[in-house]
Structure formats: structure tokens, C-alpha cells
Amino acid sequence: MNIPVRHATTAAATKLAIVDCDIHPAYRKPSDLYPFMSARWREHMETFGEHLRQGLSGQLCWPRMSAFGMRADAFPKDGPPGSDLELMRRQHLDPNGVEVGMLMQLSKGGMEERNLEFAAALSHAINDWQLETFVKPEPRLRAGLVVPQEDAAFAVSEIDARADDPSFPQILISPRSSDPLGHKRYWPIYEAAERCNKPIALHVQGYPGGHASTGSGWPTYYMEEHYAATTGMQNTLTSLVFDGVFERFPRLKVVLIEGGFAWAPALAWRMDKHWERMRKETPHVKRPPSEYVRQHVWFTTQPIDEPDNPKHLAEVIEWLGWDRLMFSTDYPHWDFDDPLHTFKFTMTEAQKAKVFRDNAKALYGLP
Amino acid sequence: MKVPIKGGIDCDLHPAQPSMTALLPYLDEYWRDQVVDRHITRYSFNLTSYPPNSPLSARPDWQHDASSDLDAIRRQALDAFGSRYAICSVLHGAVALFNEDMSMALCSAVNDWVAKELLDREPRLRASILVPVHNPERAAAEIRRVAADRRFVQVLLFAMGDAPLGRRIYWPIYEAASQLGLAIGIHAGSTYRHAPMSSGWPAHRVQDYVAQSAAFEMQLLSFLAEGVFQQFKSLRVVLMEAGFAWLPHLLWRNAKAWRGMRAEVPWIDRSPAEIIREHVRVTLQPVDTPKGDAATLAKTLEHIGSDRMLLFSTDYPHWQYDGTDALPDGLPEAIVKRILIDNPLETYPRLREGAQISDNASNSKEAVR
Amino acid sequence: MKRQVVARTIDVAPGHCKIVSVNGREIGVFNLNGEYFALANRCPHEGGPLCAGRIIPLIQSDGPGTYRLARHAEFLRCPWHGWEFEIRTGQSWCDPKSTRARQFDVKVESGESLVKGPYVAETIPVSVEEEYLVVEV
Numbered sequence: 026m027n028i029p030v031r032h033a034t035t036a037a038a039t040k041l042a043i044v045d046c047d048i049h050p051a052y053r054k055p056s057d058l059y060p061f062m063s064a065r066w067r068e069h070m071e072t073f074g075e076h077l078r079q080g081l082s083g084q085l086c087w088p089r090m091s092a093f094g095m096r097a098d099a100f101p102k103d104g105p106p107g108s109d110l111e112l113m114r115r116q117h118l119d120p121n122g123v124e125v126g127m128l129m130q131l132s133k134g135g136m137e138e139r140n141l142e143f144a145a146a147l148s149h150a151i152n153d154w155q156l157e158t159f160v161k162p163e164p165r166l167r168a169g170l171v172v173p174q175e176d177a178a179f180a181v182s183e184i185d186a187r188a189d190d191p192s193f194p195q196i197l198i199s200p201r202s203s204d205p206l207g208h209k210r211y212w213p214i215y216e217a218a219e220r221c222n223k224p225i226a227l228h229v230q231g232y233p234g235g236h237a238s239t240g241s242g243w244p245t246y247y248m249e250e251h252y253a254a255t256t257g258m259q260n261t262l263t264s265l266v267f268d269g270v271f272e273r274f275p276r277l278k279v280v281l282i283e284g285g286f287a288w289a290p291a292l293a294w295r296m297d298k299h300w301e302r303m304r305k306e307t308p309h310v311k312r313p314p315s316e317y318v319r320q321h322v323w324f325t326t327q328p329i330d331e332p333d334n335p336k337h338l339a340e341v342i343e344w345l346g347w348d349r350l351m352f353s354t355d356y357p358h359w360d361f362d363d364p365l366h367t368f369k370f371t372m373t374e375a376q377k378a379k380v381f382r383d384n385a386k387a388l389y390g391l392p
Numbered sequence: 393m394k395v396p397i398k399g400g401i402d403c404d405l406h407p408a409q410p411s412m413t414a415l416l417p418y419l420d421e422y423w424r425d426q427v428v429d430r431h432i433t434r435y436s437f438n439l440t441s442y443p444p445n446s447p448l449s450a451r452p453d454w455q456h457d458a459s460s461d462l463d464a465i466r467r468q469a470l471d472a473f474g475s476r477y478a479i480c481s482v483l484h485g486a487v488a489l490f491n492e493d494m495s496m497a498l499c500s501a502v503n504d505w506v507a508k509e510l511l512d513r514e515p516r517l518r519a520s521i522l523v524p525v526h527n528p529e530r531a532a533a534e535i536r537r538v539a540a541d542r543r544f545v546q547v548l549l550f551a552m553g554d555a556p557l558g559r560r561i562y563w564p565i566y567e568a569a570s571q572l573g574l575a576i577g578i579h580a581g582s583t584y585r586h587a588p589m590s591s592g593w594p595a596h597r598v599q600d601y602v603a604q605s606a607a608f609e610m611q612l613l614s615f616l617a618e619g620v621f622q623q624f625k626s627l628r629v630v631l632m633e634a635g636f637a638w639l640p641h642l643l644w645r646n647a648k649a650w651r652g653m654r655a656e657v658p659w660i661d662r663s664p665a666e667i668i669r670e671h672v673r674v675t676l677q678p679v680d681t682p683k684g685d686a687a688t689l690a691k692t693l694e695h696i697g698s699d700r701m702l703l704f705s706t707d708y709p710h711w712q713y714d715g716t717d718a719l720p721d722g723l724p725e726a727i728v729k730r731i732l733i734d735n736p737l738e739t740y741p742r743l744r745e746g747a748q749i750s751d752n753a754s755n756s757k758e759a760v761r
Numbered sequence: 762m763k764r765q766v767v768a769r770t771i772d773v774a775p776g777h778c779k780i781v782s783v784n785g786r787e788i789g790v791f792n793l794n795g796e797y798f799a800l801a802n803r804c805p806h807e808g809g810p811l812c813a814g815r816i817i818p819l820i821q822s823d824g825p826g827t828y829r830l831a832r833h834a835e836f837l838r839c840p841w842h843g844w845e846f847e848i849r850t851g852q853s854w855c856d857p858k859s860t861r862a863r864q865f866d867v868k869v870e871s872g873e874s875l876v877k878g879p880y881v882a883e884t885i886p887v888s889v890e891e892e893y894l895v896v897e898v
Contacts, residue, residue, distance in 0.1 A: 090653055090843050097840030098813045204592045205599070236587040239610040240552040240603060245559065246617040248653045249610065252646065253590060256606035260589040267599045285645060291637035291692075295680045296602055302447050302711060303598040330644040337640070337695050344688070360652070361841055366807040560826070619825030651855045651878065652843030658822035658829075663855075 042124035043364055044385035046325045047228070047282050047353035048113070048166070050128050050159050053104035057158070058133065061150035069143055076139040078235045085231050087247040091359045099357035106357035110163060117356045118165055121364050124382070125391055126166050127353075129197065129228045129282060130155055134171035136199035137232035144173035148183060152193070160192045167389070169197035169226050174206070177213040184214070188221035194389040195280065200227040200261040201234035207268025215274045224278035224323070224388060227261060229254035258284030259292050262322065266296060269309040271317040278388060279322050283355060286324035290344035293318045319346060323388055325353035326380065327362040335369035347376050351385045393719040395473050395704075400732035401743065402478035404579075404632045404675040404705035405469055408461040409437060409484055410505045418501035418508075423494070437485035437498070441581040446597065447711055454709035462513060469708040470516050472716050476733075477743060478706070480510060481520040481548050481579055481632065488583040492526035496534065499524055503538045511543045518743065520548035520577050525562060532564040539572040545740045546575040546630065551607045552582030558614030563623065570624040573741050575673075578611055580604040580633040605680075608634040609642050612668060616646065619659040621671045628739050630673045633707055635680035640695035643668060669698040673739050676731060677707035679720040686722020693727070703739060704732045762897045770892050773797070776834040780812050783898050788885055790894055791816070791848050793835055798848050799896055800837070801883035805853070809841035811882055817845070819854070846882050853878030 052058060059067050079086055091097060093105060099116065101109035118126060134151040135144030148171050155168035170193040172180035180198070187193050196218050200206065206227070218225050237243045238253035258281050271277060296314035300307065310317075324345070332338055342350060355361050364381065372380070385391065412433040416424050427433055442449045456464040470478055486498035499522045506519045521538045523531040538544050547569050549557060557578065569576050580601070587593045588603045608631050615621065615629060643665040650657075650664050660667070681689045693699070706718050719728070737743055767781040773792040780789050780802055787802035789812025804811040818833040836854070837846045845854050855878040886897040 090656065091840075096809070097815065098810050200591060202591045205589050205594045206591060207594070208592075234591055236590050236592050238590050239556060240582060240586055240588040240607040241557065241611060241614075242553075242555040242586050244556055244610070244614065244617070246656055248617045248646075248649065248657055249556070249613040251649060251653070252613050252642075253610060255645065256609050257590040259606050260594075260603050261591055263599055263602045264589065264591070264594050267594070267596055267602075285641065287644065288638060288641040291635075291641065291680065292602075292605070294637060294682050295605060295635055295678075297682070298678060298680055299448075299598050299602055303596075303601070305447070306596050306598050328645075328648075330641065331648045332640070332644045332695070333697075338644075340691055340695070341640075359841060359843060361807075361809075363807045363809070363841075623825055651845075651853075654845065654855055655820045655843075658820045659825045659827070 042122050043352055043381040044391065045121070045123045045126045045354050045356070046280070046351045046385055047129050047327060047355050048117070048126045049107045049356065049358060050130055050155060051105045051107035052133075052154065052158075053108045055133060058147075058150045058154050061153040062146055066143065066146040066150075075133065076143070077137050078139065078233045087244075087250045089247065089359070094359055096357050096359055096361055110159060113356070114163070117354070118163075121354070123165060125385070127195070127389075128155055128159060128166055128168045129226070130169065130171055131228065131230065134197070135173040136171065136197070137201070137230065137234065138173065141173065141176045141179070144176060145179045148173050148179070152183070152187070156192055167194050168192055169195050169228075171197045172214070174198035174202050174211055174214060177210055180214045181217040184217040184221065193223070194391070195224045195226040197226045197228060199230045199232075199234060200258055200284070201230040201232065203235045205264035205268070206261050207264035207266075207270050209268075212270070212273065215270055215277050219274045219277045222276070222390075224280050226280045226282055227258065227284070228282040229258060229284050254283070255285045255288065259288060262292065262318070263296060266314045266317050267300070267307050267310055269307070271321045272309055272311055277321060280325065280351070280388070281322065282325045282353065283327060284324070285328065285330065286326065286345060286350060287330045287338065287341045289318065289324060290341060319349070323349055323351055323384065325351050326367060327353040327355040328360045329362050329367045331369065339370045347379050348384055350380050351388070352381045393721050393723060394716050395718060395732065396728060397732060398474035399476040400473060400704050401736035402469065402473065402475045402706050402708070403630065403703040403736050404677060405465065405478040405480050405708050406710065407465060407480050407482055407506070407510055408458040409482060410502065410509070411436070411458070415498065415501040415505055418504040419497060423497045426494075439483055439485045439488065439581055440584060441600065442483060443597070448601065450709045451711035462510065465708070466514060469706055470514075473706055473718060475516065477516055477518050479518045479520060479545060479740070480506060481577065482506060482522060483579065483581060484522055487522070487524045487550065489524075492524065492530070495524040495526060496530055500534055503534070503544075507541055507543070511541075518543050518545050518740075520544070520546040521574070522548050523565070525549065525553055525565070528562050528564040532568040535565065535568040535574070536572065539568075539574060542742050542745055544574070545742045546577040549576065549578050550581045550583060551578055551604055551611060551634070552584070552586065552588060554583070554585045556614035557611050558616070558618035558620050560618060563620070566620060566624045566627055570627050575628045575630050575739055577630045577632050578608070580608075582607070604633075605635050605638050609638060612642065612672065613646065616660065616664050616667060617657050619657065621667050622659045622661065627671060628673060629671055630675065630703065630739060632675045632705070633677060633710070634674055635678050636674045636696065636702065637680045637692050639674070639701075640692065640697075643697070665697070669701065673701055673703050673735065675703045675705035675707070677705045677710070677712040677718070679712070681720065684721050689720050689722055690724060693724070699727050699730050700735055700738070702727075702731045703736050764895050764897050766893045767896050768894045770797075770889060770894055773894065776816055778812055778816060783896060786898065787812070788896060788898075790887060790896070793848060797887045797889060797894055799885040799887040800846070800848065800851055801885060803883065804839045804841060804844070805880040805882050806839065806842060806844055809839055811837065811839050811846065814838045814840040816848070844878065844880070851882035851884040853880040853882070
């Protein structure tokens with residue numbers, strides 16, 4: 026099968042160099058991580074393997090609609106989509122004008138691992154692997170520093186060890202944590218992030234953290250589970266606000282990735298309304314929740330919403346703030362957004378510059 | 393903004409819970425004996441979701457003794473808003489018990505108590521049928537029993553329970569409701585069988601309450617994906633105390649997602665946005681667009697894309713607004729009568745029966761005291 | 762409009778697609794039970810390589826929990842967002858109107874039981890001349 030590659034002429038049409046805030050790398054096989062792990066953990070991986078909070082081993086309990094949830098045209102000859110840097114360059118970075126790409130490594134990083142010692146080994150290995158395999162050979166790429174949020178002490182040590190490394194401009198933890206992320210036991214992580222001035226990145230996760238996907242139990246179909254990632258993100262944000270994380274860590278920045286954004290103004294209003302009514306319960310939340318969201322939270326664009334009237338989306342972004350939104354493709358997943366076709370309404374040059382590049386550059390301190 | 397016309401239909405009103413003592417006459421002798429012998433009469437069966445003294449649960453000027461509840465409802469809810477009808481939902485904690493037999497006995501007693509102590513005494517009141525979901529076949533039997541009384545217009549379920557409500561195990565409930573012309577009312581609240589969030593148990597009540605909207609969203613997804621509306625073509629689902637500003641995003645996201653996921657759920661025969669607009673209704677409170685912001689309200693309504701979905705409610709005695717300002721400022725005039733009268737009448741066909749529904753009353757512009 | 766030979770008929774087996782390049786444009790040529798159709802290899806939704814997607818049947822249902830296939834190999838699933846397109850017409854399909862139909866007769870004209878989706882992929886006229894496939898671009 027031909028692997029279609031966009032031609033140079035289409036790249037020229039992309040006048041804007043973009044920052045892609047969500048690209049997924051992959052290892053060819055799990056043993057690609059072995060050089061970055063001790064013998065003890067290599068053996069553990071081979072025998073006991075990952076220990077997750079779900080019924081199936083090595084697969085998700087809601088099969089995706091396409092192979093591994095990937096674009097069918099993104100499979101290299103050898104390995105899964107995202108594992109071939111050369112293909113990633115040819116198919117995505119070059120033709121789509123990606124000036125900087127933020128890597129989001131979702132599996133085998135320990136965020137979901139029940140054995141915390143193993144989680145620590147995995148996290149350290151995955152970060153070294155990202156560096157060697159993608160960031161060093163490709164100057165356009167940066168990696169999210171994967172840390173296991175359930176072991177705050179280790180997470181802090183990993184964050185501190187790489188605090189000065191610009192290869193890791195943000196810290197990746199799972200929003201499907203075992204307690205809502207506002208919980209005090211995660212605060213050392215936020216303190217470390219604030220200390221080294223790096224955002225916390227929350228990317229939607231397939232692996233459960235120990236609780237049902239909804240407050241009313243487990244969904245039946247993938248169609249439901251897919252959306253549960255979004256409602257989960259809404260609830261995580263609610264926790265961060267009402268547990269006072271932004272009040273306690275005034276310089277903390279949080280990025281919500283692949284969780285959507287058009288729901289955020291409505292949630293901010295909802296939080297404001299009920300915060301006002303029940304203020305005495307949360308005196309530590311000194312300002313309206315919407316203010317914290319506006320100052321501390323960023324959102325990536327993919328998967329973009331497509332209302333019948335595209336103007337409606339523009340209206341929602343006005344509410345959200347044009348400075349809050351950062352473009353992402355989610356390459357190589359199936360619901361990839363192509364930068365040329367993502368927005369179906371006309372944006373001003375200033376809006377394009379913000380969303381496709383400048384908001385991310387400002388947030389991540391990119392040149 | 394005050395309600396400008398008389399004859400509105402209040403689709404979410406909460407009578408005070410009957411005490412266990414008040415329910416005794418409505419229990420059979422075994423349960424009467426058990427409730428007394430095991431000191432269950434000492435318990436109030438308040439749901440965790442609504443601690444009785446929290447600001448949300450009772451507006452200060454609406455607080456009153458349980459013994460004067462009907463009088464308070466008449467003055468403060470029915471008269472004050474000029475309502476023609478109000479649909480009562482007793483948020484009784486019996487649904488949270490694990491013993492399905494006891495839960496059903498108590499719910500059944502509540503339903504009978506409502507008929508005798510509220511509906512018989514105040515002709516403007518209508519009610520929801522309270523059922524536990526432990527055993528959907530039994531719930532369906534109770535629904536059929538109570539629905540013989542045409543003043544019951546709806547089945548009451550909660551937004552967070554054992555399993556997503558669209559699951560086929562619950563279809564006996566929807567079959568009964570569908571056959572009897574009852575709406576399915578899903579009210580905010582949880583029996584806490586699961587953590588409210590997919591990341592666990594938040595510290596504060598305000599978080600649990602805010603999280604209700606996410607729970608409602610996932611319930612809608614469940615009804616949609618499981619094909620409830622294909623199976624029960626006339627079914628109406630009313631989301632109560634859910635808010636509505638979150639609706640547009642849900643409609644957009646799932647209309648799009650369905651195009652790529654249609655193969656998994658091929659019984660969905662048209663856009664999820666269309667299905668939801670047709671089958672789902674939302675009570676007005678809490679108004680979750682910014683207070684006093686008419687432009688944002690208008691935009692939100694435009695984004696929702698239907699003027700049929702909102703149903704007037706006071707949510708009495710929960711504290712969602714002050715005075716009698718139950719309508720959001722700047723609610724377009726064209727939609728006021730729809731929300732107050734037309735949409736509720738269309739959603740609850742039983743309201744059209746029997747009683748004197750005069751078209752003139754709905755046209756009256758008489759100021760409401 | 763220019764006519765151009767792009768492949769031999771034997772290059773495209775029934776139920777398969779061959780992607781060819783004509784004047785810098787990629788076109789997918791499909792063989793549907795001996796009839797040939799061609800679509801631009803560009804999904805009208807977001808520009809993805811439409812013709813690289815799987816050739817699929819139409820999936821129908823008689824009600825929740827039931828599944829039925831019809832019109833085998835007449836549809837295409839875009840490899841990006843998974844939207845379904847009728848190969849014959851390029852029409853995106855996502856709103857099948859009736860799930861009560863017991864059988865879908867393959868002789869029925871396309872569109873009878875389906876409501877059109879929002880996008881149409883670009884079709885390209887293709888004809889057979891002896892053993893060659895010829896497109897008009």
C-alpha cells in the first residue's frame with residue numbers, strides 16, 4: 026500500500042510554522058526500553074509485566090475503532106505508528122510545518138502502574154528512551170517528563186533531576202489518578218513543577234486509575250468511554266480549583282491535552298455559581314473559579330469540535346480566551362486534526378498566530 | 393427575572409421528606425414491625441447529596457418546619473410563582489439502601505404517602521414515582537402500580553447510581569414508563585456506589601455537586617449508545633437540576649464522534665444531536681450561564697439549537713436564585729411561554745388530562761404577586 | 762479534461778483499490794464487482810488519504826444489539842476519522858434512516874435507505890478500454 030506523503034507544495038501552503046502540542050511517540054517493542062532499565066526490572070517486565078487496574082492484560086477493555094486507535098496510513102514497515110522517526114518526519118513534521126512538537130508518551134511510563142517501585146523504573150526509563158530516540162536526533166521535538174503521580178516523592182526526584190533540561194518542557198501525569206488531582210498528596214509534584222517553572226500536562230488516559238469511568242459506573246460501548254475521557258478532565262479541573270491548588274501554587278500552569286476545550290467556559294460558569302453558594306465550605310478558594318481557570322489553565326485543540334454552524338465554535342473560543350488555546354494534531358491517532366483543515370471558520374492572522382504557535386511558545390518558553 | 397405570566401408548570405419541586413413515623417401507615421405489617429424494632433424510625437434517610445442544612449438544600453427564607461411543608465409549598469412555590477402545576481420529587485434516601493426488599497418497601501410507602509398527603513390535598517401538585525434500581529423488574533411493577541393514579545407523571549431516578557442508566561438491564565423501567573406515558577426523570581444526586589469522579593472521591597460537597605453535570609453527560613451517552621431511544625421511540629428523559637450550558641459541547645462532540653464510531657452502534661439511525669434534542673429535556677434550574685448576562689444566555693440557547701428542551705422549574709426549596717427571580721435575566725420573550733407552559737405540557741402528556749387546562753390562562757399577562 | 766490510462770483492469774481486483782498518481786494528484790481506482798469507480802485520494806472532511814482506507818460493507822441494524830452487513834465492499838472508511846463513504850458516488854453516509862428494513866436489496870438505488878452525510882468525496886470518471894482503466898482529469 027502506498028503511504029501517502031504530502032508534497033512540498035502543500036507544505037508551502039502552510040505559511041505558518043506551528044507548534045504541535047500533542048504527538049505520540051511509540052517504541053517498536055517493549056524491549057526498546059531495556060537499555061534504560063536495570064536487569065532486575067528487565068526481568069520483572071518479562072515475567073510479571075505491568076500490573077494495571079483493569080481486567081485485560083496488554084489491551085484495553087473497550088477495543089478502539091481502528092488498529093491501536095491509529096490512523097491507518099501511519100503504520101511504518103516495522104513497528105507501530107509513532108515508532109519510526111523518519112516516517113514521522115516525512116508524514117507529519119516536514120509537510121505540516123511543525124517547528125516544535127511536544128511528545129506525549131502514554132504507556133509504560135508508570136503513571137498507571139500499581140507496583141510503585143516498578144513505576145519509578147519505568148518512568149525513568151521512558152524519559153531516557155524519549156530523549157535518546159526522539160529528542161536528541163530531532164531538534165524539533167520535546168518530551169513530556171513522565172512521572173508516576175501516585176508516588177509523589179519519586180516524581181519530585183525525577184522532576185528535580187531534569188529541572189534544567191529544556192528537552193523536557195513539561196511534566197506529564199495521569200488525570201485518571203487514584204485520588205482527584207487536587208488531593209494534598211499530589212502537592213509536592215505541583216511544588217516541584219512550580220519550582221522549575223514547567224507546566225503540568227494532563228493527557229487523557231485509557232488506563233483506569235482505580236475508579237469507574239463515570240460516577241454511575243462503567244460504560245458499555247467505546248462510544249461512551251471515549252467521551253468519559255472528557256468528563257474525567259472536567260472533574261479533574263474541578264478538583265484542582267476547589268482543592269485550592271491554584272491558590273496554593275500561584276505560578277503553577279496546567280495543560281489539558283486531548284480532553285477538548287469547548288466545555289470549559291460552561292464548567293467555569295458552573296463552578297462560579299456553586300462556589301458562590303457554598304463558599305463557606307471552601308474558604309481557601311479565594312477567587313471565583315473562572316479566574317483560576319483563566320490564569321492557570323491551557324487547552325489543546327484536538328479533537329476539534331465541529332458544530333453545524335462553525336461560527337459557534339468561534340464564539341466559544343471568545344469565551345475561553347484566544348490565549349488559552351494551543352493547536353495539536355494528536356499524530357498518529359485516528360482522530361488526528363490536520364492543521365490546514367482544523368478550523369472551519371475564518372480566523373484572523375493574530376488568532377492563527379496565537380493558536381498555532383505563540384501561545385505554546387509563551388507557555389513553554391520556546392525560542 | 394420574575395415569571396411574567398401565570399399558569400407555568402414547575403417541573404422540579406421538592407417536598408420535605410416524610411419521617412419514618414409518617415410512613416408507618418403505608419408499610420405492611422412486616423416492615424412496620426421491622427422499622428420499629430430495629431429503630432429505623434430514628435433515621436431521616438437524607439441523601440448525602442443534600443445535607444439538610446447546607447446552603448444549597450434550603451434557601452434561608454424557604455426553611456420551615458416539616459409539619460408545615462404543604463402550607464409552605466402552597467405559599468412560597470405555587471402561589472408565589474403563579475404555577476398551574478408543580479411536579480414533586482421526593483428525594484428519599486431509601487434508594488441508597490442495599491437491601492432491595494427494604495428499599496422497595498420504603499419507596500412504595502413514599503409513593504403512597506405522596507398520593508394521600510400531597511396530591512389529595514393540593515390539586516395543583518403532580519408527582520414522580522420513586523423506585524430503587526436494584527431490581528428493574530420490581531421497579532417496573534411498582535411503576536405500573538402507582539401509575540394507575542394519573543397524577544403521577546414521571547419515574548424518578550438519580551444521576552449517579554450502580555450502573556449507567558441506559559444499560560439494557562434497566563429497560564423494564566423504560567418499557568413501563570413508555571407504555572404508561574410517563575417521563576423518565578433523572579435528578580441530580582448519587583447513591584455513591586461509585587466515586588463521583590473517575591479519579592476518585594473529592595473532598596468537598598461543592599465538588600460532588602459540580603460533578604453532577606459530568607454525570608448527566610455520561611448518562612445521556614449511555615441512553616444514546618445503548619439505543620434506548622430506538623427501542624422506546626416515544627420515551628422522554630428529563631434531566632432535573634442538571635444545568636444546561638454544558639449541552640452544546642456534548643451535542644457537537646458526539647455528533648462528530650458518531651460519524652466515525654457508527655459501526656459500533658449501528659442502531660443509532662441519525663445524528664446524536666437530533667436524537668437528544670428530540671428525546672431529552674432539562675429543567676431550568678440551576679441556570680448555569682453567568683448571572684445577568686443576557687448575551688451569553690442567548691448564545692448558549694442558540695448553540696443548543698432547540699427551543700423545546702428547557703422546562704421551567706423553581707427547584708424549591710433549593711437555593712439557586714433569590715426572591716422569585718427564577719427566570720434568567722434577558723430570557724428572550726419568545727421562549728418564555730415555551731419554557732413555562734408549552735414544553736412541560738408536551739413532555740408530560742398526563743398533565744393534559746382531566747384538569748381544566750384553559751388556553752386563556754396561559755395567555756394571561758396578569759402580573760404574578 | 763484529459764483522458765489518461767492509469768492501470769490495467771487486472772491490476773485492480775474486485776473489492777480492491779489501486780492508488781495512482783495523475784498530474785501530481787492521487788486518485789484511488791476501485792473495482793466493485795467488475796465495475797470501476799475512482800475517487801480523489803483526499804477526504805473532504807480534513808484532507809486525509811481517503812483511498813487508503815478499508816473497503817467495507819454497509820453496517821446496519823434491526824435494533825439495539827443487532828448487527829447486519831449489506832452491500833459488501835461498496836463503502837470506504839476514511840483512515841483518519843473513520844467516516845464512511847459510498848465508493849460509487851463519493852457520498853458520505855452516516856445517517857441510515859430505517860433500521861426496520863429486514864433486507865437490503867443490492868439492486869436498490871444508492872440513497873434509498875440512507876440519509877446523506879455532510880461531505881462528498883470527489884469522484885473522477887473512469888472507463889474501461891480493452892484491458893485498460895482510463896480516468897478523466
